[in-house]
Amino acid sequence: MESRIDRIKKQLSGASYKLTPQREATVRVLLENEEDHLSAEDVFLLVREKSPDIGLATVYRTLELLNELNVVDKIQFGDGVSRYDLRQEGAAHFHHHLVCIECGAVDEIQEDLLEDVEAIVEKKWNFRIKDHRLTFHGICYRCQEDK
């Protein structure tokens, strides 16, 4: 955990930003809730438990900054809120999501799976892919058992 914070700190300073206490507190919340998909409001409430004086705008600014540095990815699942997802270190591509339409759970797929599709798209549509967003909507394994 500390080493990941150190590396994020280096990414920030490489772009001449500082890892202020507020930014560090925000990053810690993201690291401690890595499997969740937190909204800015979620992050704000969690950060405030440890750093009660932080402002909401600062959290938004920090998340925006981390997004620009590709430390986090910003995603929309269609519920009207942006969510922030730590990018796996060294991951070339953003991971995929399984959104359950029954219970709302969001699971992750870390495997790429899209290599072949992307090769076709690059070639046939002459499109230079920089990033992707892939989300499946359906019934998760838990809800299938419940029926």
Next chain:
Amino acid sequence: MESRIDRIKKQLSGASYKLTPQREATVRVLLENEEDHLSAEDVFLLVREKSPDIGLATVYRTLELLNELNVVDKIQFGDGVSRYDLRQEGAAHFHHHLVCIECGAVDEIQEDLLEDVEAIVEKKWNFRIKDHRLTFHGICYRCQEDK
């Protein structure tokens, strides 16, 4: 065009909704701008050219209704606005998008391309896929030529 409206009318009445003049005007705008990715506001402004008395809330309600009936798909490209995309008639799956990070153009991929990936996901993650969203972000063919 008229036949497509007729079929949408049947879909509506099948769910005991009526194709009111306002709804028909909205559907016509969607049909006439099928390759665009219009926001609710865009649709509203276009509908109002022909039907000046329509209200914005009615457009929102109609788009919501059409979305529930799977006549349109609602998508977010991350710019803070929902966009509404007519589903191809008879298409089992929603088509994919290429969003250019240079010029903002949005192109479509009607081919499915995901059969293999979905088979893997269904099996390995035991997830029953009902729908998907796939968007690639990158440089479109036009912007590659421009450099």
Next chain:
DNA sequence: GATTCACATAATAATAAGTATCAAAAAGAA
């Protein structure tokens, strides 16, 4: 034809996510 009644609409108020503003504080540089 007049009367219900359920649905649909327009206008507008309300909500909520996100952004802009700005003065104060913190952090460096000199």
Next chain:
DNA sequence: TTCTTTTTGATACTTATTATTATGTGAATC
């Protein structure tokens, strides 16, 4: 120290979307 730049917190604001409500409409019943 003093000067300068960056960052922050509070808050005002913007904007997309939803809720409310009174009005309208058209089929069904009397």
